[in-house]
Amino acid sequence: MFKIKTNEEIGEYLNYLISKKYSSTRKFCKDYLKLDKRPINDDEIRKMANRMSQIIKGAKAIQTYDLPIFTELLDVTCEQILSAGEYCVPKNQRTTNYSIAFSKSKKEWDEYIKREDKLILNPDEYDKTVIDYAIEAGNYKFIKYLMDKEYIWFVNNEHEHMFFYQTFGAGTSIERRKLGFHDMLQYKLDSEDNLRMGIISLAVANNDFRTLEMLKAREIPMFYNIVQYSNWRDLDRENVYEPSRLVKIIADASDEIIEYFTTPFEVTDPRPSKDSTARSYTFVFPFYSELLSELVKRNHKYTEFALRTAIEHNKNTYEQVKRQIEASVSDDIKYYSYADENYLAKIKRESLCSAANNVDFYEKLHIVGFSDYRNGNITRTNLVFISVKSSDLITNHLIEDINSLYNKIIRIQEEYSVQDED
Numbered sequence: 130m131f132k133i134k135t136n137e138e139i140g141e142y143l144n145y146l147i148s149k150k151y152s153s154t155r156k157f158c159k160d161y162l163k164l165d166k167r168p169i170n171d172d173e174i175r176k177m178a179n180r181m182s183q184i185i186k187g188a189k190a191i192q193t194y195d196l197p198i199f200t201e202l203l204d205v206t207c208e209q210i211l212s213a214g215e216y217c218v219p220k221n222q223r224t225t226n227y228s229i230a231f232s233k234s235k236k237e238w239d240e241y242i243k244r245e246d247k248l249i250l251n252p253d254e255y256d257k258t259v260i261d262y263a264i265e266a267g268n269y270k271f272i273k274y275l276m277d278k279e280y281i282w283f284v285n286n287e288h289e290h291m292f293f294y295q296t297f298g299a300g301t302s303i304e305r306r307k308l309g310f311h312d313m314l315q316y317k318l319d320s321e322d323n324l325r326m327g328i329i330s331l332a333v334a335n336n337d338f339r340t341l342e343m344l345k346a347r348e349i350p351m352f353y354n355i356v357q358y359s360n361w362r363d364l365d366r367e368n369v370y371e372p373s374r375l376v377k378i379i380a381d382a383s384d385e386i387i388e389y390f391t392t393p394f395e396v397t398d399p400r401p402s403k404d405s406t407a408r409s410y411t412f413v414f415p416f417y418s419e420l421l422s423e424l425v426k427r428n429h430k431y432t433e434f435a436l437r438t439a440i441e442h443n444k445n446t447y448e449q450v451k452r453q454i455e456a457s458v459s460d461d462i463k464y465y466s467y468a469d470e471n472y473l474a475k476i477k478r479e480s481l482c483s484a485a486n487n488v489d490f491y492e493k494l495h496i497v498g499f500s501d502y503r504n505g506n507i508t509r510t511n512l513v514f515i516s517v518k519s520s521d522l523i524t525n526h527l528i529e530d531i532n533s534l535y536n537k538i539i540r541i542q543e544e545y546s547v548q549d550e551d
Contacts, residue, residue, distance in 0.1 A: 131208050131216035137187030142213035144185045145374055146203045154181055157202065164198050204255065217266045226253050230262030230271065238274055264327035269335050272328055276340070283325040283344055322350065326370065330378050333386055347394055347414045355496060356398045356410050356509050362491060372416035380423045384431055387424075390414045391435040393442050396509075410509040413442055415494065421531075422517045425524060436527040439513040443534035446510050450499050450541060453506040454484045460504055478545075485545040490538075497538055512538060 134142075144154075151157040158177040162169045183189040191199070196207045208216045217231065226248070229241045241259075242249055252258045260281065263271050275281045325344055332340040341347075349370070355361045379390050395409040414420065421439060424432040458480040462473060489498040499508040514535045515528050537544070 131212045133211045134213040134215070135187065136184075136190050138213040139191055139211065140185040140187040143191070143199070143203075143210065145214075146205065146210075148371070150203060154178060154185075157181070160202055161198055164201060214267075226257065226259040227262050230259050230268055231266050233268075233270070235274060238271060242280060258324075260324055261327075264324070264331065267331060267334070269331040269337075272331065273340070276343075283328065323370070326375060330375050333375075333378050333382050336383055336386065338385075338389065341389065347390060348396065348412070349415050351494065352396045352412055352415075353399065355498070356396050356408075357400060359500065361498075365491075365493070370416070372419050376416055376420040376423045379420055380427060380429060387420075387429075387431045387435065390420060391417065391431075391438050393438070408507075410507075411442070411445075412509075412511055413439070413513060415511060417511075417513050418495065418515060421513065421515050425515065425517050425519050425528070428519070428521070428524075432524060433527065436524065436531065439515075440527060440530050440534065442510075443512055443531055443538065446497060446508070446512060447534050447538050447541075450488060450497065450508050450538060453499050453501055453508060454481060454488070454541075454545070456504060456506055457484050457501040481545045482542070485542045488538075488541055495535075 133139075147154055147157045151160075155174060155178055158174050158181055159169055162173055162177060167173060180189065184191055184195075191210070196210065199205075199210055200207055203210075206217070224237075224241065229237060229249075232238060249259050252261075260272065260275075276283075329341065329344055329346045332344065332346065351361075351365055354365075379386060391414065393411050393413050396412050398408045398410070417439065421432075421435055423429075424435055458477060461480045462477050484501075487499065490496070491498075495512045495514060497508065497510060497512055499506075501507065512535050513531055515531055517528075519525050519528065
């Protein structure tokens with residue numbers, strides 16, 4: 130027996146399902162009308178889109194006549210929709226990626242893995258692997274079984290290459306099939322970091338810190354390219370992440386989980402340095418801004434702590450970048466010791482302005498970078514920015530502090546340009 134969720138929860142889950150399969154709700158509405166054998170024109174699409182908008186917002190309830198069409202289009206059961214994803218059962222009994230992903234039997238799992246035709250290595254007709262389905266079904270025990278048996282992995286700690294393309298070196302040890310068959314699981318594991326992100330969501334829901342650490346849950350592969358390469362912008366060819374569901378799961382989790390994802394961490398440059406000292410850079414969870422927005426919306430008890438942590442990180446970054454700009458200029462002007470005071474002041478202002486213009490900001494990942502290689506002063510980190518407001522005055526004040534520091538960093542050139550004009 131399952132519990133029917135509220136209209137708001139069902140609407141949010143439907144929106145999640147639609148976003149996974151359709152590029153827009155409008156396209157979903159067109160398929161709905163087609164399956165319902167209704168006219169497909171602008172007026173009908175508009176009316177259907179308006180009704181879907183109300184259902185997604187929770188303002189209207191899903192109707193019984195919607196369920197057969199929703200289940201067909203979204204490839205889920207009625208129970209899954211009405212329980213907002215909490216109650217999942219297989220739709221057929223044939224042994225497939227889909228049915229195995231819902232199975233609770235280790236015997237069935239192992240038999241499927243060891244089949245001679247290696248069905249597990251291929252996605253099905255919906256282009257989904259057994260791992261995709263296991264993530265959808267929330268079958269964390271099955272995924273843990275695959276990981277513990279080292280049938281699959283998502284982080285290769287013996288990765289010989291310093292360049293991470295789209296994953297941290299994911300792979301599978303399941304024996305390949307005979308020549309003439311195509312094995313797609315390795316390709317999907319090694320090219321889609323969203324599989325790792327899906328399992329992170331399950332690890333969060335299961336309060337499994339060991340697996341979170343093993344999966345590098347707070348990191349994305351691009352961080353390692355950012356700390357290694359000066360042309361890291363050109364290397365950003367990663368998956369497009371959709372963090373909305375993950376941050377909701379984190380917000381639903383324990384205080385310890387929230388603290389874990391809101392605590393800054395170090396990313397170490399894997400290249401050997403000249404003095405054998407590892408160079409590390411402080412980062413925060415790449416979806417920290419989205420997580421904070423979710424906590425603010427919920428008026429979560431951990432909101433203030435998370436906001437103050439973000440303020441401290443943005444502030445430390447601002448102060449570090451200023452120190453490094455000014456240190457680089459101090460090194461420059463020592464060559465003008467012969468100059469008079471006025472000329473020296475002019476050279477300093479110009480040098481500060483020039484150094485500030487070398488601060489690099491990448492909006493997509495909120496990355497800020499500064500490089501003074503001569504003195505070994507390098508900044509690589511990501512910032513926090515919040516686009517929501519709160520009815521609580523203290524919370525709003527903290528949000529303003531975060532955003533003010535964010536803007537000061539990304540516009541730090543203006544700060545030194547003003548000095549130049551003076």
